[in-house]
Amino acid sequence: MTGNGSGGRHDKARRFRDAALPHLDDVYTLARYLLRDASDAEDAVQECYLRALRHFDTFRGPAIKPWLFAILRNVCRGEFARRSGPLHTMDSETDEDEEAVRPLWQEPQVSPETEMLHQRDAKTVRRLVAELPEPFREAIVLREINELSYREIADVVGAPVGTVMSRLARARCMLRKAWIADEAEQGLPT
C-alpha cells in the first residue's frame, strides 16, 4: 500500500504490458469460443489480465501466451461456469479413460472421409466450432485457431499430450460430421 518499491511496480506493469497486451486478441478469441458469449468473454478476459498482472512475478516463461490461456481457462471455469454450463466434466480423465471413450468416435468410419467438404464462410465455421462439446472445442480452438503445439496445449489444459492428441482426433471427427450434416441441411450439392 505504501510507495515503497512502486518504481518496481511500474517497471513490472510496463514489462507486463509489453509481454501480455500483444496477445489480447488471442486471449479474447479463446474466451469467445469457451464462453460463447461476447460480454461474458470481455469480462473473463479483463479478469484474466488482472490476475496475470498480479501473478506476473511467478511467470517463468518461455512463452506467455499459453500461460495467459491457462489463467483465462481458470477464470472461465470458476466464475463463468455457472452461466455457460460446465466447461467440462472430464477432469479426472486419464489415458485409460480414453479407452472407454474410443468406440464413440470410431463409429463414423462408415465413411464421410471420401466426401469433399465445401468451403464455408467464417461465420458458419465459427458456429460449427462453437457447437462442439467441451473439452473438444477447447482442443480444436487451441490447435487450429491459436496454433499452439501439443505440448503447449497439454500445459494449458493440464492433461497429458496423449490425451490432447486423442481429444483433437475426436474433435476433428465431430467437426467433420457436423460440417457435412450442415451442408446437407443447407442443401449444398454433394
Add this chain to the structure above:
Amino acid sequence: MTCNETDILLHALLDGELDAGHAREVESHMESCPSCAAQLRAYGELQRAMPAAPLRYTAPAGLRRRIESALPSAPPRASSRRSVLKGFAMGTALSAAMAATLVIAVIRTDQDQRVLGDVLSAHVRSLQGDHLTDVRTSDQHTVKPWFNGKVDVAPPVVDLTAQGFTLLGGRLDYIDGKAVASIVYRRRTHVINLFVAQDAASAHRGAKLDAMQGFNIRRWSAQGLEFFAVSDVNAEELQEFVEKFEAALHSASGT
C-alpha cells in the same frame, strides 16, 4: 502399426508433431491401408477448410482500454510525499507551518488509502471460494434483521432488482479493524459489495470515486453512515448503482 493407432497418430502427422521415425511408420501404414489414407486426406481437407485467421476474433477497443487503464502507469506517487518532507526540512517558520498542514493532509490520505485498501481486500476476499454471503437471500426483509447485534449500525437494505441490480444477500466483514455490514448485489456477472459502517467524520461528504487494481470504489456518506460500493463494473455503472440505491433509500425513508 494398427489402424487404431493410426487413427490418432494421423492427426499428429497432419500437425507436424511426429518425429521422423513415427512419421515414417504412419506413412508406411497408409501405403498399405486405403481406409486410413482416405482419413488422412479427409482431415487434411478439413484443416485446409478452416484457416485460422478468419476464425479469430478481435478484442473490442473498450476492453483494451479498460485493461490498459487498470495497469499502473502514472509516475510513482511516492515522490510527491518525499517532496513534502523535503519542504518540511527546508526551514522557515512559514514553510514549516505550511509543510505541517501538508503532512497532516498526507497522513489523512494515508489513512483513507488504508481504509480503501481494506475495502478492496474485503471485496476481493468475498469473491474467492464460497465467501460471498453469510445470509443468502434476495429478500431485503431477511437481510436487514440478520445484521442485528452483529454490527453497530442498522444498514439500509433495499432491493434493486427492478433497477438491474439483484440483491444476493449480506455478509459480515471487517474494515479498519471494525465489523461492518456488507450488502451484496449482482450486476450481470459482476458482484457489487456495498459496505456500510458508522460514519467516523459525522459530516456529510460528497461521493468520491477511486480506482484500485482495476476495481472501482465509490464512497459517500449519508444519514450518519459511511458507504463504500466496490465492484469491477465500470465507473458509470457503479455511479448508476449509487444513484439507484440513494433514490430507493430516500423514497423508503420518505414514506
